[in-house]
Amino acid sequence: MPQILARHIVGLLMLCLSSLTLAVEVDYRLPKSYAVTEQSIALTLDPVKDGFTGTTVLKLVVHEPMDRVGLHWVDLNVTPPQLTGSDGKLRTLTYEAGDYEMWWLGDGSPIAPGQYTLDIAFSGDYSRDALGLYKSTFAGRDYLFTQYEQSLARRATPMVDEPDSKIPWQLTITAPEGFKVASNTPVESQSKNGDMVTRVFKQTPPMPSYLLALVVGDFDVTPIEGLSVPGVIYSPKGTGGDTGFAASVTPEILSALEDYFGSKLPYEKLDFVAVPDFSFGAMENVGLVTYRTELLLRGDTASGSAAANTVNTIAHELAHMWYGNLVTMEWWDDLWLNEAFATWMASKIVDDMYPQYESNLQLPQAAAFGADAVAQSRPYAKK
Incomplete structure (x- = not known):
């Protein structure tokens, strides 16, 4: 009897310890005890090479005393960060890996509330999976x-x-001279040193990091005439002659969106990029929207499903300039709202402007049925 009781007690203790272990949750968000207020990034990029180098300067506001600062990075070689306070005192920080691709920076001494500048030098390799900088x-x-x-x-x-x-x-x-380089905003200044050209881009309006974008390469450049802001289409060398249809429909789509929202495009330019190796259909980067090549390279005219797909995708991505870019979800579990509003807005624009494609006869939910039917499907948000 005592042995049986002892086994029950030991089992109960192990169950309690296991439950306590499971109850310890690791926070997947960085703390709100500090905030980055702006960030500058300088990159040296050459498409011929396999990797890149860079430096970045982050301006921080620390709201309450803390012993470390957290940042995200993946597969980068990072030199010891330098933290400078408003008093000019320089501190060299070390870093250690945390969960959820977080890195924790500190020097063993408290970081008092106040304003700071964080300088970091880094290097990395271009990815080849069409994600990140690739x-x-x-x-x-x-x-x-x-x-x-x-x-x-x-x-x-x-x-x-x-x-x-x-x-x-x-x-x-x-980047090396001879390559075209574009980012979210227009070039503010440019200088040359040997065979390398440095382009300083204008500061962006406030936006989340996932909307940052850049391209470097030997592109054809086709103007998009008739926009409320400057815009061009970057496409791989030798393909510029195939961008006519996309360039012709974009101004009227943007104009319809501006009329609906009662405001002009909230960004300084609107460039498109035809990307030959792309994991998605398109991406609504501020000022530099990327598309699979077939969506932009339809030639001067297009019809049927090809034309409908192009105008719908352009309308969807441009709707994101308001839904998602100007107004952004707080966290990824509400991304579906971002996409839902852009999808609804694109359908409205295409139905009104291009009735010949009869897109109003298509069931919007049809594309979701297959994915929703698989056993691995999960809800967008849980309560």
């Missing part, structure tokens, strides 16, 4: 593209890579 080869030429949604900007730069951290960003890109 290299793609098309028709014998190397190109660089980005795809930062979802939580992929951290592959290219240390940062707070969370959608509710909407801050101004300033990019500077140094």
Whole structure:
């Protein structure tokens, strides 16, 4: 009897300890005891090479005393960060890996409330999986593209890579002469040093990290005439002549959206990029929208499902300039709202402007039935 009782007691204790272990949850979000208020990023990029180097400067506001600062990065070689306070005192920090791709920076001493500047130098390799900052080869030429949604900007730069951290960003890109380089905003200044050209891009309005974008390569550049802001289509060398249809429909789609929202496009430019190696249909990066090549390279005219697919995708991505970019979800569990509003807005625009495609006869839910039917499907949000 005592042995049986002892076994029950030991079993009960093990169950309690197990329950306590399971109850300890690791926070998947960075703390709100500090905030990044703006960030500048300088990258040296060459599509011919396999990797890149960079530096970044983050301006921080610390709200309460703490012993470490957290950032996101993945597969980057990072030198010891330098933290400078408003008093000019410089502190060299060490870092250690945490959960959920977080890294914790500190020097063993408390970080008092106040304003700080954090300087970090880093390097990394271009990915080849069409995610993050990646290299793609098309028709014998190397190109660089980005795809930062979802939580992929951290592959290219240390940062707070969370959608509710909407801050101004300033990019500077140094690349070999002869390559075209574009980012979210227009070029503010440009300088040359030997065979390398440095372009300083204007600071962005506040936006989340997943909307950052850049491209480097030997592109054809086709103007998009008739927009309320400057815009061009970047496409792989030799394909510029096939962008006519996309360039012709974009101004009227944007105009219809501006009329509906009662405001002009909230960004300084609207460039498109035809990406030959792309994991998604398109991505609504601020000022530099990326598309699968077939969506933009329809030639001067298009009809039927090909035309309908192009105009619907353009309308969807441009609707995101308001739904998602200007107004952003706090966390990824509400991404479905972002996509739902953009999908609804695109359908409205296409139905009104292009009745010949009869898109109103298509059941919007049809594309979801297959994915929803599989055993692995999960709800977008849980309570």
